[in-house]
Amino acid sequence: MASMATARITDWIEVGEVSAERDPNLQHYFYDAGVSASIVSNPKEYLLLGRKGAGKTAVYLHLISRPSAVFKKADRIVGLSLQSYNWRAHHLLSNEQRSGGFQHRDSWRFVLCVEALRASIKYFDEEGTDAPAAIRKASRVLEQLFSKPLPSWLDLLGTKLFSLATAKLPNLSAGEDGISVGAGEISFEQVKQSSALQAQLNSNLEALTSYLETCLESLPNGLRLFLVFDRLDEAWVEDFLSQSKAIISGLLHASEYVLHRYSGRIRPLVFLREDIFSTLDINDRNKLREDCSESLRWSQDAIDRLVLERINFYAKRAGKLSLVNLQEIFF
Secondary structure, three states, X not given: OHHHHHOOHHHOOOXXXXXXXXXXXXXXXXXXXXXXXXXXXXXXXXXXXXXXXXXHHXXXXXXXXXXXXXXXXXXXXXXXXXXXXXXXXHHOOOOOOOOOOOOOHHHHHHXXXXXXXXXXXXXXXXXXXXXXXXXXXXXXXXXXXXXXXXXXXXXXXXXXXXXXXXXXXXXXXXXXXXXXXXXXXXXXXXXXXXXXXXHHHHHHHHHHHHHHHHHHOOOOOOOOEEEEEEOHHHHOOXXXXXXXHHHHHHHHHHHHHHHHHOOOOEEEEEEEXXXXXXXXXXXXXXXXXXXXXXXXXXXXXXXXXXXXXXXXXXXXXXXXXXXXXXXXXXX
16 A cells, blocks of 8 residues: 555545535445345335434435345335425324324325325336226326326425315215316415315315325235435424424324335335434334334444545545555555
C-alpha cells in the first residue's frame, strides 16, 4: 500500500452525501449489514425500526431498486415515500367508532388495495399475460370511479377520493354495475365540515375496500407485491401529534391484517423511527417488535465496513488502490 501513502489522499477521498436521497452513487456502495435481505425473507415481518439518521431511507432506496440478491424474479416493489404527504386529508378518513389505534386501519387497507392492484396490473402487462378476471374487473371499477389509467394513492387522496362521499355504489361483490358519482368535486373543507359526508365517505370506502380485497385473492401464488413505506415522520409536527399517532398506528394494523390475509403475497414494509413507534397506541407493542420487526442498528465493525465501501468506491474512480482497513487513511 505504499502508493497510497505517497499519494495525497485528500485529493480524492470522499464518503458520499449525508442524505441518502441526494446521493447519486448510493447504489454503488450501499451496505446495511444484511437487514434488507432479512426483512424480505421473513414472511412474518413488516416493520423496520431505526433511530433518526440510522439509514432507513437508504435501505428504502436500496429495496425499491429491486436488488436481485434480495428479491425473486416475480417480485414487484412499490415505493411509497410519504414526504409531502397530505396527512390532514388522510385524517378525514378516520372511523371514530373504533379505538386503540384502529381508527385509520380501514383507510390504509384501501391504500394497500389500490397500490397492490396497480402493481399487479403492471406485472401482468409486463409479462404479457392476462390478469385474472377479478383483477381486471376491480381495475375497471376504480377507473370508472376515479380516472383512467388507474391513479396512484397519492393522486387519489383529495378531491378525487372525497367524491366517494356522494357516490352511489351498487353491490359490487354481486357483480352489479351502475356506479353513480355525484356531480362536481368534493373539497377538503366540505368533508371536514360535514359529519354526514364523512360518514358516507367512510361507508363507501369500506364497501369498496372489501370488494377490492376479495378481488385480490385471485393473485397467483408465485407473485409477491412489496409495498414499502418511508418518511412517516414527515407528519410528526407539534400541532398534529395525536392525529399522527392514530394514522401511523392504523398503517401498522392494516399491514398486519393484509400480510396475514394474503399469506405474504402482498407484503407491506413500514420504515419507522424507534422513538415514534414507542409512542403509538398499539396493544402488545413489545411482542410486535419481537415478532414482526427488524431493527437497523450499527456495530462499530459494521460502521467501519460501510465507510470502507464508500471510500473504496471513490478510490477506484480516482484510479487508486483500495484500502483494506480505515487505519490506512492515516499512514
